[in-house]
Amino acid sequence: MKTPILGALLTICANLALTQAFYTAKDDVVQLDPQNFGSALLDTDQLVAVEFYAPWCGHCQKLAPEWKKAATNLKGLVSVAAVDCDVEMNKPLCAMYEIKGFPTIKVFSPELKPNKKTGKLTKVPTDYQGPRDAKNIVDHLLSSQPSNVRFVKWNQNDVKSKKSISLEDFLGSENETLPKALLFTNKPSTTPLYKALSVDFKDRMAVGEVKHSEKNIVAEYGVESFPTLLVISPDQGVVKFEGKLNHDSLKEFMEKYALPPIDKDAKYKKSTPKAEPKKSVEKKVQAIENDKIMQEHCLNAPSNTICVIAITGEDDKQETLDTLQILKDTEKKSDALDFQYGWIHADQASDITNALQLSQDYPSIFIIHPSKQLFNNYIGSWNEKNLQQWLGQVASGRINAWSYRDDLKISEKPAYVDEPIVDEEEYEEGLVDEQPARDEFA
Numbered sequence: 491m492k493t494p495i496l497g498a499l500l501t502i503c504a505n506l507a508l509t510q511a512f513y514t515a516k517d518d519v520v521q522l523d524p525q526n527f528g529s530a531l532l533d534t535d536q537l538v539a540v541e542f543y544a545p546w547c548g549h550c551q552k553l554a555p556e557w558k559k560a561a562t563n564l565k566g567l568v569s570v571a572a573v574d575c576d577v578e579m580n581k582p583l584c585a586m587y588e589i590k591g592f593p594t595i596k597v598f599s600p601e602l603k604p605n606k607k608t609g610k611l612t613k614v615p616t617d618y619q620g621p622r623d624a625k626n627i628v629d630h631l632l633s634s635q636p637s638n639v640r641f642v643k644w645n646q647n648d649v650k651s652k653k654s655i656s657l658e659d660f661l662g663s664e665n666e667t668l669p670k671a672l673l674f675t676n677k678p679s680t681t682p683l684y685k686a687l688s689v690d691f692k693d694r695m696a697v698g699e700v701k702h703s704e705k706n707i708v709a710e711y712g713v714e715s716f717p718t719l720l721v722i723s724p725d726q727g728v729v730k731f732e733g734k735l736n737h738d739s740l741k742e743f744m745e746k747y748a749l750p751p752i753d754k755d756a757k758y759k760k761s762t763p764k765a766e767p768k769k770s771v772e773k774k775v776q777a778i779e780n781d782k783i784m785q786e787h788c789l790n791a792p793s794n795t796i797c798v799i800a801i802t803g804e805d806d807k808q809e810t811l812d813t814l815q816i817l818k819d820t821e822k823k824s825d826a827l828d829f830q831y832g833w834i835h836a837d838q839a840s841d842i843t844n845a846l847q848l849s850q851d852y853p854s855i856f857i858i859h860p861s862k863q864l865f866n867n868y869i870g871s872w873n874e875k876n877l878q879q880w881l882g883q884v885a886s887g888r889i890n891a892w893s894y895r896d897d898l899k900i901s902e903k904p905a906y907v908d909e910p911i912v913d914e915e916e917y918e919e920g921l922v923d924e925q926p927a928r929d930e931f932a
Contacts, residue, residue, distance in 0.1 A: 512545055512554050513572055518561035520571040524583050527573070531598055531613050534569055535689045538598040539618070539631055541572040542584055547592040552622070559624035560631075566737035567686040568631045587615070593622075600636050600689070601808070633804045637685035641851055642672065642698040644706040651851035652806070652872025657707055660698050661722070669695045669747045670722040674713045676702040683737055685805075690741060694749040695721075723747045775814045776832040781900050787832055789898065793861035795828050796884065801843070802853040803836040810853040816874055817881060827885055838901045845896040857884055857891075858898070864891035 513519045522530055522540065531538055541557055543550040561570035575584035575592065587596060596615035603614045620626050643649050646656045661670065671691070673684055680699055688697035700707050702716055711720060711728065719731040721744060729747065733739045776787045778799065788797035798817065802810040811833060818831045834842065836852045843850055848867050855877065856867035866889050868880050883889045 512543070512550075512574070513558070517558050518565050518570065519558055520569060522571050522573045522583075523577070523580055527583060530569065530571060535600045535636065535692050536567070536569055536686065537600065537631055537635055538569040538571060538613070539627075540596050540598065540615075541593050542575050542587065542589045542596070543572060543593040544576045545574065546576070549622075550593045553593050556622060556624045556627065560627040563624065563628050564631060566741075567682050568635065595622075595627075597631065597634065599634065599808075632682050635682055635685050635805065636689050637680060637805045638688035638692055638697055639680050639684060640696070640698045642700050642704070642707065644704055647869075649871070650849040650867075650869050651854045653853070654851045655698070657710075660696065667724050669724065669749065671695055671697045671744060672700055672711070672720045672722065673698070674700045674702065674708060674711070674716055674718040674720070676716040683735075683740070686737065687740060687744065691744060691748050693752060695744060695747070719743075721747045775811055775818065776830070778832045778834045778900060779838070784898065784900050787830060788858060789860045791830060791860060792828065794826060795830055795860065797858040797860065798829055798831045798855065798881065799858065800833045800853055800855045801836055801839045801848070802833060806853045807833075807835075813872075813874060813877065817877055820874075820878060821881065822885070829881070829885075834900065838903060841899045841901045845898060846894055857881075859891065862891075863894055865894050866891045 513521055519541075520530060541550075541553070543553070545551075557570065557572065564570055573580055573583060575581060575589055587594075595618035597618055598613040598615045600613070602611040604610070605612045605614075618627070618630060620630050639653070640660060641651075641654045642657050642660050643654055644657055646658075648654070649656055649659075671687075675681075684697070684699065691697060700713075702708065713720075717735065719735075719740065721729045721731070723729060726747070731740065731743050733743060776783065778784050778787060788795070788799070791797070798814070800810050800814055814831050814833060818829070821829055836850075842848070846856065846865055846867070848854060848856060853872065854867065856865055858865045866884065868877065870876050870880070880889070
């Protein structure tokens with residue numbers, strides 16, 4: 491009889507150990523409750539991922555080490571948090587977000603939207619439904635990471651998307667008293683670290699990126715190696731960063747030259763009553779995710795069809811769709827032409843951008859007249875007024891179009907490669923390099 495009793499006691503002790511050792515102050519997971527939940531969401535412009543869990547839940551116990559690992563990899567880039575729904579004071583919070591199973595992971599984007607019940611501005615979450623391992627969690631969250639980085643060009647003619655800006659306009663953006671940061675890089679895409687810094691210094695410092703191919707700008711600032719970060723201060727001129735390229739060192743450096751922090755409480759109080767919900771719409775713009783949809787929605791459409799198609803990455807997806815929907819709603823109806831609107835994720839647009847020789851600065855937009863095999867891509871600043879004028883010129887025949895011959899294909903989604911997040915040596919040293927060593931430029 492002693493052996494079964496002893497076994498039962500050991501099992502109970504083991505379960506207690508699991509429930510009591512979920513997340514501690516030593517972990518990078520932020521523990522939330524009703525007192526700090528609101529500030530954790532509203533006091534940051536970064537993405538916030540929250541796990542709602544119960545300590546007795548076996549799936550939650552299995553997720554815990556992966557959640558900790560994801561939090562460590564994303565430190566400074568995404569806020570990773572957790573709510574213990576077994577704690578009495580947290581139960582109303584879990585009920586408010588309609589938590590019906592454990593674990594539930596909700597992702598809060600930085601955009602403020604009206605609450606359907608109260609009308610107040612808040613951050614509306616989406617559920618994470620992917621695999622519950624650190625690699626997939628990190629990749630998903632970084633794919634949704636916000637960014638305020640502008641791609642700086644030497645010539646105005648090279649500014650072909652909303653994210654691009656000429657050097658002259660960048661230096662004069664907002665006003666000449668706003669400090670500027672310029673990262674000179676040979677990387678094909680913006681690093682998660684630099685995206686995070688651009689959000690950290692929102693409204694306090696303009697953050698730009700210069701590709702190594704912009705040789706005039708590289709020569710202008712005497713840059714000889716990549717990556718190089720410069721801050722252009724109204725008071726101290728051009729200052730080069732000389733330290734270690736990680737989040738804490740870079741943030742400390744940029745903080746010296748940025749404008750003072752904004753009082754977030756005052757910001758929300760001031761902006762909340764003035765904020766207006768975006769225009770409601772009845773129909774959604776078509777997501778073009780494969781060749782079949784492309785054929786049905788555009789290429790095989792009636793001869794009077796003009797396809798208006800945007801290409802966007804995850805960062806600008808919602809804003810791009812809202813803009814397309816507004817263009818659709820405000821379109822001047824014509825019996826001669828039928829405009830169809832759609833969008834393609836940048837990850838699946840490589841074949842089309844190559845076939846039409848389109849810019850790879852996203853978001854971008856172009857039109858296709860499939861029956862005549864003609865196309866034209868929009869060049870200019872990305873705003874609703876300019877885009878409406880452009881479409882008006884398209885409708886009136888005042889826009890030149892170019893022929894295309896190749897079949898327009900939707901690229902396959904990138905295949906997932908199962909590989910370790912970071913090897914043990916790099917992990918112990920705190921490096922984060924593409925696996926997903928995220929805390930550096932080089």
